[in-house]
Amino acid sequence: MTDHISIEQLRKFAEDYVKAEKTRIPSGGWWQSPLMVSAAIDGRFDDLPRIAAEDHLLPRDLLSTARSVIVFFIPFVKALVKENKKGDRPCRDWGLAYVETNDFIGRLSQAIAGLLAEHGYESGLTPATHNFDDVKLMARWSHKHLAHLSNLGRFGVHRLLITPTGCAGRLGSLVTDADLGDNPLIETEDACLLKAGKECGQCIKACPVSALSESGFDRRACWDRLLENIESLEYFSDLPESTHVCGKCAALMPCSFKNPVVNLKKR
Ligand code: SF4
Ligand code: SF4
Numbered sequence: 001m002t003d004h005i006s007i008e009q010l011r012k013f014a015e016d017y018v019k020a021e022k023t024r025i026p027s028g029g030w031w032q033s034p035l036m037v038s039a040a041i042d043g044r045f046d047d048l049p050r051i052a053a054e055d056h057l058l059p060r061d062l063l064s065t066a067r068s069v070i071v072f073f074i075p076f077v078k079a080l081v082k083e084n085k086k087g088d089r090p091c092r093d094w095g096l097a098y099v100e101t102n103d104f105i106g107r108l109s110q111a112i113a114g115l116l117a118e119h120g121y122e123s124g125l126t127p128a129t130h131n132f133d134d135v136k137l138m139a140r141w142s143h144k145h146l147a148h149l150s151n152l153g154r155f156g157v158h159r160l161l162i163t164p165t166g167c168a169g170r171l172g173s174l175v176t177d178a179d180l181g182d183n184p185l186i187e188t189e190d191a192c193l194l195k196a197g198k199e200c201g202q203c204i205k206a207c208p209v210s211a212l213s214e215s216g217f218d219r220r221a222c223w224d225r226l227l228e229n230i231e232s233l234e235y236f237s238d239l240p241e242s243t244h245v246c247g248k249c250a251a252l253m254p255c256s257f258k259n260p261v262v263n264l265k266k267r
Contacts, residue, residue: 002120007183011036013115014072017108030097031104032075035163038180039069039150052145053138059175062124062141066175070112071147073161074101075169078257085251088208092235098170098245105172113174121178143171151184153259154191158203158249159217162191166257168250191259198264203249212249222246 014034022029041059048056059066076097084094113123126141144161147153152171153163160167164185193200194214204212211222226244230236236243254260 002178005116005119005121005178005180007036007038007180010038010070010112010115010180014108014112017111018074021104025100030076030080030093030101031169032077032165034072034074034108035152035165035185036070036072036183037147037150037152037185038183039071040179040182041066041069041175044149045069047149048142048145052142053140055140056138056145057126057141059124062126062175063122063177065122065177066124067177068180069146069150069173069175070180071143071150071152071171071173072108073147073152073163073165073169073171074105074108075163075165075257076101081168081247081251081256084247088248089233090229090245090247094247095230095233095236095239095243095245099239099243101170105170109172109174113176116176116178119178121176123174123176125174141173143173146173147171151182151186153186154188154195156192156203156255157194157201157214158207158212158253160250162255162259164259164262166255166259167253168247168256186259188259188261191255191261193254193260193264196261196264198261200254200260202253206248206251206253208246208248 014036018031018034045059048058059069080093080097083091109125113125116123147161148155153161156162156167190196209221209225211218225246229246230241230243250256
């Protein structure tokens with residue numbers, strides 16, 4: 001037996017979950033209110049192996065009866081993003097927030113699956129990260145590409161997803177056999193100023209290893225920097241080896257906390 005559940009109920013549940021977590025953990029929480037979209041599983045997801053990685057999983061590889069993809073974005077608080085702006089290396093809190101957010105995304109995904117189960121629906125989950133091929137430097141389940149196809153945001157020149165509340169945060173996703181339909185949030189075809197034909201390129205200038213350009217991304221240079229950070233920074237020595245962070249291209253950019261293309265259109 002199943003009973004109806006809507007995207008509004010799921011969004012409210014995720015918002016309350018983030019609020020409750022903020023009071024629970026010692027840091028007081030790194031997060032602002034989350035965004036969530038759903039998308040009906042249709043032919044658009046067949047494109048994942050072409051646009052993301054050859055061996056990218058399809059939504060029904062996670063759950064054969066799945067009908068919807070759910071993707072959420074948890075924006076970081078501005079103070080954390082501001083703190084990470086300084087210097088060429090990520091700050092201690094950026095690394096800590098990465099670790100705690102990955103754990104939190106796992107728990108939030110489980111909790112959403114639990115709520116769906118109470119309504120009689122099944123879910124399929126993957127970890128927030130570490131489904132990653134470190135030779136090809138591609139994820140086999142890319143929350144970013146799922147978020148793009150589900151219209152939560154658009155890719156910026158920095159290869160991050162720019163949502164209506166920006167790019168400084170982290171994504172999670174799951175699939176379910178609940179029929180939630182399409183509930184997009186992005187309002188514009190592009191959300192990156194440069195891609196929309198305006199001046200910017202601030203992320204390109206901010207990258208300490210020149211991995212970004214308007215037309216390309218040196219994935220290897222970026223990855224090597226992330227490895228170097230966890231291996232060499234003394235103040236990361238107690239964090240897991242998998243703390244692969246930098247974040248300079250997301251720190252205090254025009255797209256850090258909003259979709260800057262929306263504001264252009266309103267002018
Ligand atoms: S900083 Fe500018 S160029 Fe880079 S992704 Fe954001 S809007 Fe695009
Ligand atoms: S995460 Fe760091 S190294 Fe990678 S592209 Fe962004 S600024 Fe460059």
